[in-house]
Amino acid sequence: MITTSEALFSCPVPIDERSTVTLAHGGGGTLMHGLIEKVFLAALRNPALEQRHDAAMVDVGGVKLAFTTDSYVVSPLFFPGGDIGSLAVHGTVNDLAMAGARPLYLSAGFVLEEGLPMDTLRRVVASMAAAARAAGVTVVTGDTKVVDRGKGDGLYVNTSGIGLIEHGRAIAPALVRPGDVVLVSGDVGRHGIAVMVEREGLQFESAIESDSAPVADVVAALLDAGIEVHCLRDLTRGGLASALNEIAEAAGVGIRIEERAIPVRADVRGVCELLGFDPLYVACEGRFAAFVAPADAERALGILRGDPRCPAAAIIGEVIASEPLVMMTTQIGAGRMVDMLSGEQLPRIC
Amino acid sequence: MITTSEALFSCPVPIDERSTVTLAHGGGGTLMHGLIEKVFLAALRNPALEQRHDAAMVDVGGVKLAFTTDSYVVSPLFFPGGDIGSLAVHGTVNDLAMAGARPLYLSAGFVLEEGLPMDTLRRVVASMAAAARAAGVTVVTGDTKVVDRGKGDGLYVNTSGIGLIEHGRAIAPALVRPGDVVLVSGDVGRHGIAVMVEREGLQFESAIESDSAPVADVVAALLDAGIEVHCLRDLTRGGLASALNEIAEAAGVGIRIEERAIPVRADVRGVCELLGFDPLYVACEGRFAAFVAPADAERALGILRGDPRCPAAAIIGEVIASEPLVMMTTQIGAGRMVDMLSGEQLPRIC
Numbered sequence: 209m210i211t212t213s214e215a216l217f218s219c220p221v222p223i224d225e226r227s228t229v230t231l232a233h234g235g236g237g238t239l240m241h242g243l244i245e246k247v248f249l250a251a252l253r254n255p256a257l258e259q260r261h262d263a264a265m266v267d268v269g270g271v272k273l274a275f276t277t278d279s280y281v282v283s284p285l286f287f288p289g290g291d292i293g294s295l296a297v298h299g300t301v302n303d304l305a306m307a308g309a310r311p312l313y314l315s316a317g318f319v320l321e322e323g324l325p326m327d328t329l330r331r332v333v334a335s336m337a338a339a340a341r342a343a344g345v346t347v348v349t350g351d352t353k354v355v356d357r358g359k360g361d362g363l364y365v366n367t368s369g370i371g372l373i374e375h376g377r378a379i380a381p382a383l384v385r386p387g388d389v390v391l392v393s394g395d396v397g398r399h400g401i402a403v404m405v406e407r408e409g410l411q412f413e414s415a416i417e418s419d420s421a422p423v424a425d426v427v428a429a430l431l432d433a434g435i436e437v438h439c440l441r442d443l444t445r446g447g448l449a450s451a452l453n454e455i456a457e458a459a460g461v462g463i464r465i466e467e468r469a470i471p472v473r474a475d476v477r478g479v480c481e482l483l484g485f486d487p488l489y490v491a492c493e494g495r496f497a498a499f500v501a502p503a504d505a506e507r508a509l510g511i512l513r514g515d516p517r518c519p520a521a522a523i524i525g526e527v528i529a530s531e532p533l534v535m536m537t538t539q540i541g542a543g544r545m546v547d548m549l550s551g552e553q554l555p556r557i558c
Numbered sequence: 559m560i561t562t563s564e565a566l567f568s569c570p571v572p573i574d575e576r577s578t579v580t581l582a583h584g585g586g587g588t589l590m591h592g593l594i595e596k597v598f599l600a601a602l603r604n605p606a607l608e609q610r611h612d613a614a615m616v617d618v619g620g621v622k623l624a625f626t627t628d629s630y631v632v633s634p635l636f637f638p639g640g641d642i643g644s645l646a647v648h649g650t651v652n653d654l655a656m657a658g659a660r661p662l663y664l665s666a667g668f669v670l671e672e673g674l675p676m677d678t679l680r681r682v683v684a685s686m687a688a689a690a691r692a693a694g695v696t697v698v699t700g701d702t703k704v705v706d707r708g709k710g711d712g713l714y715v716n717t718s719g720i721g722l723i724e725h726g727r728a729i730a731p732a733l734v735r736p737g738d739v740v741l742v743s744g745d746v747g748r749h750g751i752a753v754m755v756e757r758e759g760l761q762f763e764s765a766i767e768s769d770s771a772p773v774a775d776v777v778a779a780l781l782d783a784g785i786e787v788h789c790l791r792d793l794t795r796g797g798l799a800s801a802l803n804e805i806a807e808a809a810g811v812g813i814r815i816e817e818r819a820i821p822v823r824a825d826v827r828g829v830c831e832l833l834g835f836d837p838l839y840v841a842c843e844g845r846f847a848a849f850v851a852p853a854d855a856e857r858a859l860g861i862l863r864g865d866p867r868c869p870a871a872a873i874i875g876e877v878i879a880s881e882p883l884v885m886m887t888t889q890i891g892a893g894r895m896v897d898m899l900s901g902e903q904l905p906r907i908c
Contacts, residue, residue, distance in 0.1 A: 229674040234704030247680055248666075248700055251687040256663075256698035264698035266663055269621035269722050277665035277718055281703045313606075313616055315627035316598075317716045319669070324579040330597055337601040348606035348614035350598055351716075353631045354584030355906065359711040364703075366667045368627055368718035372619050556705065 230552075236445025236491070237549030241454075260458055261380055262306035262442060265373060272373040274309035276300060279366040283556045285332065287406040289399075289417030290493075292365060293335035298420050298493055299444065299558060300369040301343045305424035306440040306496065308379040308431060309371025314340060316367055317351040321360030332363065343422035345369070371424075375431055381458030383438045388527040389505035390463060391498045393426060393512055394419065395471040395520045396448050397490035401479050403557045416475055421494030426515050435508045436501035443495045444558060446549040449488040451497055452534045453548040462530030465546070467538045471520040489549050491557050499527065580902075586795025586841070587899030591804075610808050611730055612656035612792060615723060622723040624659035626650060629716040633906045635682065637756040639749075639767030640843075642715060643685035648770050648843055649794065649908060650717040651693045655774035656790040656846065658729040658781060659721025664690060666717055667701040671710030682713065693772035695719070725781055731808035733788045738877040739855035740813060741848045743776060743862055744769065745821040745870045746798050747840035751829050753907045766825050771844030776865050785858045786851035793845045794908060796899040799838040801847055802884045803898035812880030815896070817888045821870040839899050841907050849877065 232239045249257060256264040263276035280296045290298075297314065304311040316336065320329065340347055402418040404410075423442070430437055439459075441451045448470070456463050472480075472487045480487045494517070500508045505523055512521035534546040582589045599607060606614040613626035630646045640648075647664065654661040666686065670679065690697055752768040754760075773792070780787055789809075791801045798820065806813050822830075822837045830837045844867070850858045855873055862871035884896040 227676045229670045229672060229676065229679065229704055231672050231704050231706065233670065234702055240702065243702060244700075247676070247683055248702070251680070251683045252666075252690070252697045252700075254696050254698065256696065257700070264663070264665075266698055266720075268618070268623060268662060268720060269724075271619035271621045273618060273720070275663055275665060275720060276699050277667045277716065278701045279667040279669050279703045279716060281669060281705050312618060313614070313625055315614075315625060315718045316602075317627045317629040317667075317718070319629050319631060319714055320579045320583065322579060322581050326577045326579065326597070329579065330601070333597055333601045340602070346604050346606065347602045348604065348616055349626050350594075350602075350607070351628045352584055352590065352593065352598070353629045353714075353906075353908075354579055354581050355631050355711060355714075356581065358708070361705060361709040364669055364705075364714070366627065366629060366701075366716035366718075368665045368667070368716075370616075370618060370623070370625060370720065374619075556703075558703075 231555045232552035235549060235552035235555065236450050237551065259380060262303040263309065265307055274304045274307035274371040274373055276303040277366060277368040278303065279364060280558060281364050281556055282403060282558050283361060284407055285362055287403045287418060288415040289402055290420040291332060291335050293332035294339035295420050295493060295558060296365045296367045297336055297339035297343055298422050300367040301345055301422045301424055302442045304369050304371035305427040306442050307373065308375060308377060309373045311343060311345045311369055311371045311424050313370045314345050314347045314367050315349045316347050316365060319360060319364040320352065320354045321362055322354055322357040324362055329363065343424065379437055379440060381439050381455050384455055384459035384461055384499045384527055386461055386527050386529040387502050388438055388499040389502050389523055390465065390525045391500065391508055391512065391521060391523050392448065392495060393423065393518045393521050394495050395473045396443060396492050396495055397472055397476045397487035399493040400490035400554045400557045401476050404554050405479065419492050419494040421517060423494060423496055426512065426518060429511050429515065430508055433511055435504045437498055439499040441497050443492040443497060445491050447489040447491055449546045450549045456532040456534055460532050462528040462532065463525060463534045464528050465525030465536050467536050469522050469524045471522050485553060488546060489553050493558065581905045582902035585899060585902035585905065586800050587901065609730060612653040613659065615657055624654045624657035624721040624723055626653040627716060627718040628653065629714060630908060631714050631906055632753060632908050633711060634757055635712055637753045637768060638765045639752055640770040641682060641685050643682035644689035645770050645843060645908060646715045646717045647686055647689035647693055648772050650719040651695055651772045651774055652792045654719050654721035655777040656792050657723065658725060658727060659723045661693060661695045661719055661721045661774050663720045664695050664697045664717050665699045666697050666715060669710060669714040670702065670704045671712055672704055672707040674712055679713065693774065729787055729790060731789050731805050734805055734809035734811055734849045734877055736811055736877050736879040737852050738788055738849040739852050739873055740815065740875040741850065741858055741862065741871060741873050742798065742845060743773065743868045743871050744845050745823045746793060746842050746845055747822055747826045747837035749843040750840035750904045750907045751826050754904050755829065769842050769844040771867060773844060773846055776862065776868060779861050779865065780858055783861055785854045787848055789849040791847050793842040793847060795841050797839040797841055799896045800899045806882040806884055810882050812878040812882065813875060813884045814878050815875030815886050817886050819872050819874045821872050835903060838896060839903050843908065
């Protein structure tokens, strides 16, 4: 006879083996980082993965490449300012740009749900093609799978990308150091709010359009001007707050930011206040943070603001020698710790 | 007032704009090829895509690379001889090998369904890691998205891959020419039958295990031996029949094969007969066809058979100057046209 306690001991299952995947595991916050650490890195650990960069930097035949992948499951498929097709180009091109690479080639892997209108697919692919042309990349390889009705959600698409790293500069989270100045390339939070407003069918005076856009040209302008860039990070899932926390942790530094310096559009701030969101945690798809040497900060700001896509670029803070955390001086002058996103604010925005 | 006919004329929708995606659009046959041609190539056309190769061959900084992508939606996730994790490594590594490339780096993009047991994910990732080690590739970049319960099917995964093309030889569908000898690297149809038997819960005397395996080493052995290989094609969705039809069309040649020369295991043939499948249309995930110059055919066969994974390799036919079609001499000596798969035989086997 096997007693209950014997059965328990003969089949030891650690608590977390009984857990299941939640939406928050895809949210860009603490749960996702735990999943990456305990499941993916635990099994697949290697130096490239451990860079924890937006794109892996690898050597192929003596050439330095950036390689990255992202799956897109945004719901709805179309939203003000973009759709899953253009988003899938911008997101992957931007991940390559964050490694300082010139984006060259994309792959596109579609998972289609049986019953998807062919016209929807055509519109998504046409948008992807237009976005690729605009970003100067070519979709060179693809794949299509179809899953049974009810086992998908219209369509998901994965884009992976290859970029060429032509400069000799190292750009990586671990290279951020005290004194570095933190810039953002534009107003934050617009993409997440645009998708959420569309999904929930909310009506406001004017549509808030996603900021989804390619940023590789802007990054190239910084590098070509010889700006001493230590790290770049796009502000996607988990928003500015999570991106800064990731960098602080990877570099073992503190980051101090000024709330009033962070550009947030009035309409985005309004929707956030109405619905209880914090814009610091809302995803962008065409914005990045740059960590640059202090002597180059003003010049970097000038280059960003000189680009027609980045008029709201701003210096928002600096890197300090401290525990790895993000401190913010609020509008009223108080100090506030800005944590990484925990839980899930806005699921399926990319 | 708008009458019905006015409404119809004011909103002209061509018939095929009203169509929807079906499971057969993912089956590797004529519908999938139509979808690729009319939707994907129509919007994204470029020389690399038009190679219609398993992997795109691109130049990056003076180095010749192969780049490929595949999404995996196999159901069930675990089957005799493999699972979605190992399959996602083998499938993508093999696509690189089909371009004559040495597989180097993989990406992994997961779409997880809310509620997926964490232990299932761990098992899949562990299997992926083991398969990558065995195939000599590194997973260097990844992504995780989570979709709402009921909007996925456990998990889907996309792997994209980069390989290095080190030889100067051109290997492509368009290079196949009359006189070329057609070899297959082993028995066909085992993967599709293994998945189907598992999915349907069928019971047979002994389990049929998937042929899922990496083939890059075997391909490298052919190339290192100086075999004049004109084209390689792995026998995945749509099986041997569809692969041969794709090559015939791309090269503008005919292909003549001998049914009795095609290796099919007795147990696979038995299940096929019982259930009404034609093994020529059933997917493999560790088998390929090689088109080689006639003078090298016997030597190529010797190299394949000398590999412990390819004891059943065989010469199955030859390329002829004719309309692009595939003709088979059957067991009883009659002639039969072997078309590309139309419709869908076995959905979601990869």
